[in-house]
Amino acid sequence: MAPLELVLADFQGPLDLLLHLIRQSKIKIYDIPIAQVTQQYLDYLQQMQSLQLDIAGDYLVMATTLMRIKSQMLLPQAPVLDELAAEDEGGDPRSDLVAQLLTYQTFQNITQTLQDYEKKRQLLHAKAVTTVANPDRIPLRPGVKVARDLALSFRQLQARQQPVDLVFPGTIETMSLEAATGIILEKLAQHPVTTFGQLLQKSASSEEVVTKFMALLELTHNSVIQIQQSDYQADIEVKLWQSKQP
Incomplete structure (x- = not known):
């Protein structure tokens, strides 16, 4: 070797x-x-x-x-007389x-998942507000001479323009820890076994991802949910403890 x-x-x-x-x-x-x-x-x-x-x-x-x-x-293993003695030996x-x-590997993989979400989030950019240079001097198309023609052109432009949902910095509502906890428990009530990615895939912002992650840690600490992984590269599963299931 x-x-x-x-x-x-x-x-x-x-x-x-x-x-x-x-x-x-x-x-x-x-x-x-x-x-x-x-x-x-x-x-x-x-x-x-x-x-x-x-x-x-x-x-x-x-x-x-x-x-x-x-x-x-x-050390050589001494013969065990009964099951209770075997349990006392500690296995x-x-x-x-x-x-x-x-446990360390699971949280290491969760950290990597959060970092991947952060990288994807950094690729998204909010559309900047469109501004018109020199708004006092906008050239009109040939033939527009009266206010009525100008108003008609404006209405036609409005009819052709599709509404665009813009996301501006500071307009995203922050999610509280209680709200994130409620979303997770509601999801688990509908689907007793789900994955870490499914719980985060509809998050509106990186702040919401972090809040949901904190809620998961709190629920794990309080023995409300279990976080487990069958294999190193498998999805991280989240489910309710048996005693907490309806």
């Missing part, structure tokens, strides 16, 4: 670094080869030390956690780490 080549980059934290190692090695998060990942993680920290880079404390805490999990998995020592990685 070829040695893993790491590119020193600015990571958001130890979970970000672990996800980088897992993706680069094409490892399944649900079944992490802890010995391999621990060695790669420690190798990376050694590279940082060799370049005389300061290592934040949370990276060292994660290194300690990985080595502890590795030690637990190397797979990797389970807490896997849960943290899945």
Whole structure:
């Protein structure tokens, strides 16, 4: 097996670094080869030390956690007498780490979705107000000599002109957090399982997208909704907790 080549980059934290190692090695998060990942993680920290880079404390805490999990998995498993004793043993020592990685990955993907919406929003430009240069000197078509002819031409111009909906800065109404929460819950009442993109696709502004995102975080924190993702590239699903469903 070829040695893993790491590119020193600015990571958001130890979970970000672990996800980088897992993706680069094409490892399944649900079944992490802890010995391999621990060695790669420690190798990376050694590279940082060799370049005389300061290592934040949370990276060292994660290194300690990985080595502890590795030690637990190397210990021989004593026979378990009953199910209650098995539950007390805590199960797979990797389970807490896997849960943290899945949660971090989900919010990382949500952040990327918001950034994509922001980029699309930047491509939209409001039509500027059409102004006429030198309005006191507007040339008339040949043959217009009297006010009646001028009025007729103006009416014909109005009849040909299609109404245009213009969006001017400052005219978009801001959405409150309560209103965004109501929209999300109403959507989930109609469709118990929806996606993050579907909840945001009819947003009128980037401010509304941010407000809906904050509402989603609040509903998740209060255990009203669940946010999950079946695969790294799959849509982010949003649904009500079972106890909250009508």
